Amino acid sequence: MFEQQPDTIREKVRQLAAAALENSQPSGWFEILYQEAKGDPTQVPWVKLTPHPYFQDWLKSYPPQPEGKLGLILGCGLGDDAEALAAKGFQVTAFDISPTAIAWCRERFPESGVNYLVADLFNLPREWEQKFDFVLECRNIQSLPLSVRSQIITEIAKAVAPEGTLLVITRLRDREPEGDSPPWALSNIELAQFQELGFQEIGRDVFYNNEPNSVKEVRIEYLRIGT
Numbered sequence: 679m680f681e682q683q684p685d686t687i688r689e690k691v692r693q694l695a696a697a698a699l700e701n702s703q704p705s706g707w708f709e710i711l712y713q714e715a716k717g718d719p720t721q722v723p724w725v726k727l728t729p730h731p732y733f734q735d736w737l738k739s740y741p742p743q744p745e746g747k748l749g750l751i752l753g754c755g756l757g758d759d760a761e762a763l764a765a766k767g768f769q770v771t772a773f774d775i776s777p778t779a780i781a782w783c784r785e786r787f788p789e790s791g792v793n794y795l796v797a798d799l800f801n802l803p804r805e806w807e808q809k810f811d812f813v814l815e816c817r818n819i820q821s822l823p824l825s826v827r828s829q830i831i832t833e834i835a836k837a838v839a840p841e842g843t844l845l846v847i848t849r850l851r852d853r854e855p856e857g858d859s860p861p862w863a864l865s866n867i868e869l870a871q872f873q874e875l876g877f878q879e880i881g882r883d884v885f886y887n888n889e890p891n892s893v894k895e896v897r898i899e900y901l902r903i904g905t
């Protein structure tokens with residue numbers, strides 16, 4: 679998120695996020711950003727119009743799925759990860775808090791079998807509990823402040839079916855996060871909550887991107903054990 683972004687967009691994100699946090703609406707700025715992009719993807723810092731490379735790479739070794747497997751993409755942005763998962767045979771639901779982003783997905787992929795929806799991670803539909811065989815959390819938690827981490831992780835965990843897979847792609851921090859602007863990397867202590875909620879970590883890959891501060895990112899595969 680935000681790699682090689684022009685300073686103007688970084689500053690805009692900083693201001694929008696700060697105002698939203700002041701109003702205790704941590705997700706309140708995303709719709710404004712998508713709306714003000716006016717259909718120009720270069721105005722949305724995380725948008726690359728392609729699946730996230732760590733997800734794409736992970737999918738390569740993931741076998742095509744038998745019919746009927748359900749996938750969920752959290753905070754789907756403009757839909758590229760959802761389309762990649764659908765291409766593996768999953769029946770995919772993809773949601774975002776931003777109605778503009780969801781309308782954009784539908785416009786980009788008019789023939790898609792993905793069910794694109796507006797929904798709120800903080801208040802997922804009850805009928806989604808333990809429903810999905812595969813859930814992707816890619817860079818959403820890190821865009822929300824530390825004060826809501828535990829709540830978000832609890833919500834995400836609920837959506838995964840027993841024996842289901844949860845894939846998390848995020849920045850990882852070793853120290854307290856710096857700065858008043860997202861992204862706010864996760865710590866291993868925060869991630870450990872998934873284990874407390876019944877997930878087993880079955881794979882972890884660590885990546886270092888080229889930013890000056892050498893940001894550490896991880897891709898973690900969890901399996902939901904038990905109920």
Ligand SMILES: C[S@@+](CC[C@H](N)C(=O)[O-])C[C@H]1O[C@@H](n2cnc3c(N)ncnc32)[C@H](O)[C@@H]1O
Nearest residue numbers: 705708753755774775776798799800816817821
């Ligand atoms: C940093 S972007 C990441 C988008 C995408 N997952 C990716 O990796 O490219 C965070 C996304 O989460 C969405 N989002 C933020 N808060 C949300 C919430 N409470 N419920 C659902 N989506 C949310 C935003 O609109 C945005 O599309």
